[in-house]
Amino acid sequence: MTTAVAPITPAHTTAPPWPQGFISAGIAAGIKKDGSTDLALLTSDGRGSGELSAAAVFTRNLIVAAPIQLSRANLAASGGRVRALLINSGCANAATGDDGMLRAVQSTTALAERLGIDSRSVLVNSTGVIGVALPIDRIKGALDALIAAQQPGSCESFARAIMTTDTRPKWSSRSIHWMDGVTQRNCTVTGVVKGAGMIHPNMATMIAVIATDATLEPDELHGHLRSAVDCSFHRISVDGDTSTNDSVFALASNRAGTAPTAQLAEAFEQVGQELALMVVRDGEGSERGIEVRVTGARTQGDALQVARTVAMSLLVRTAVTGGDPNWGRILAAAGRAGIPFDPNRLRVGAGGIALFADGSPTHAEIGAVRAAFTADCVRIELDLAMGEARDLFWSCGLTKRYVEINADYTT
């Protein structure tokens, strides 16, 4: 796992292309009331076998939406070799019982019929309001137009069609070059993501798709996805709530040949981290990012636990919103993380400035401290002085706007 600082601003301001072998589209099917695009399709371009290696990481929430259950089943049934990924926004098809599963199945069979493929080779997900029936007729009615709209190249229409309350589409891409004998080869890893926690009332959360043209067996792809998710989506939080529809899909078109494993792993991790940080930065009235970096832990698990506890503390998050260099709250949060350390050896800093050491405040120059707490991304550092392990976690300031978005709403 890399713990290098990933850039917190999008690397691409214009949408990167999907890797070769993919075509995609995003259109308005009338699921969202405002007429914006709400149905997205990513498939093989049909050349070669047309088969895509597939892997996915799904929500750990016990309440799992119907499309997630169906995708899990189809991944297993197809042995991780699929043909299409269909995602709608505007309706989560979660907490919808047997009828919800029926409608999810109908969406995959309707698409499979039109594409002439096995319905078990379709992955599907939904995001939007929980507990509302999926408007399956609108989806069916839009499938022909969706398929006709598919193009190779830019991921933009796909990225936009999966948005819910996101203020902007989010994407990231990396290219890898290597020598195959005397031939130079290259492949691409491109990802898109939507959502920033369950930010809208009854809204269901984060969906990411990472695609590559590298040649990968499904289990190899799963390995890259796992480690990418581990150092990215598993290390961010906007409100601590996971949703019924959280998922990260990975697809490989197997067109570009076998890329060097280490470089490919790095590309997956970097794309994952960029996407994850975009989610945090676009989250729920967030104005300021928070990065908590813990060193000197006995184990990486200890480091992560302290980092997560500090990053998710409401008092730390409101202090960051206020630009308030309130290191007492950082101490108090670290102290309740359940990880043993000696408070007299603990060192706490922000933006490289020591704030607390040897059991006492350092009385650092207040101007410099204040600057560290009003940065675009406030970097909090804790050295537990217990060992050599380290880890980090990202979150964002808790704002009045967050409460507004989530409270000032009438069903």
Add this chain to the structure above:
Amino acid sequence: MTTAVAPITPAHTTAPPWPQGFISAGIAAGIKKDGSTDLALLTSDGRGSGELSAAAVFTRNLIVAAPIQLSRANLAASGGRVRALLINSGCANAATGDDGMLRAVQSTTALAERLGIDSRSVLVNSTGVIGVALPIDRIKGALDALIAAQQPGSCESFARAIMTTDTRPKWSSRSIHWMDGVTQRNCTVTGVVKGAGMIHPNMATMIAVIATDATLEPDELHGHLRSAVDCSFHRISVDGDTSTNDSVFALASNRAGTAPTAQLAEAFEQVGQELALMVVRDGEGSERGIEVRVTGARTQGDALQVARTVAMSLLVRTAVTGGDPNWGRILAAAGRAGIPFDPNRLRVGAGGIALFADGSPTHAEIGAVRAAFTADCVRIELDLAMGEARDLFWSCGLTKRYVEINADYTT
């Protein structure tokens, strides 16, 4: 443990008296800048042995303020038999290193000298800003006046002097009557509390004092305190952050004889619950209480874990602030609590109205549902259908005012 609904409004609008055998005072020592009272003393009235049985439950935070460390040491050294409890507000004496401990010791020795007692029989705590030196000279200078101001009866001046950002003083009291042969006897349990989480920037949290005139060995008193804290202060949360100075003290004057154990336990639990709920209701811009009641769990621990997760979910708490009957968020929070249950057998309700059952929404009448979500205390019910165990947890709506209090502040 009782899981009966404790009244969520104060049982006493005028301050109850301390039990017999106690005298108390609260005066302004100049620690707080606004001149309000900030130094509180509770001692034996000196009749009889003058000895008080004592017990305490302290913060589990690793960062423990100097006065807490000193009180823990004095409790051990005295075998749980003390003479006085001294509390100041306006300064937490936390994260103050060796100098902080020195000042805490100075406060106890100065008081012990004046009272003619062993300094190890003094318990002490502080609440206020973290990382600031305790103004020991002001405390020493105020001790004579503090001792002179001590009176039997009302707990009001004590309860007011330990307040920080509390909007009102908080107290609760229960009397017990029993027959000792042909003689009717009675005793009293009276408690006071301050604080509602770390609600003010750099503020250190909750302190409660529960006193009784029942005759109790220190270990018996500790047992009553433990079970009272378990069903009260351990079941509330305002922001999930524990502080460096959290503590609940119990003192017994041993004047009233041996009360029936079951009744005394109930009195301790009821006083504890009333105090805890007052803390939640006076917390951090809170406008609406939340009670989450989980039934049908395999173990009480499972029930508590689900109840706590739902009660502390930011999305549930903002939904309550908005009066929004957003049961999807309740499901999502329960689903990530880490406790296994079958979503198809889960039942979720609010204020007695079923919202979700058999894996689907119940489509309950919206007017009734909305009324349940705009109650003074929103009562959320979950039946896991996994067993017979139950538990509950209290919190409060998350408001813009909370963010304001905690963010819109400049050090």
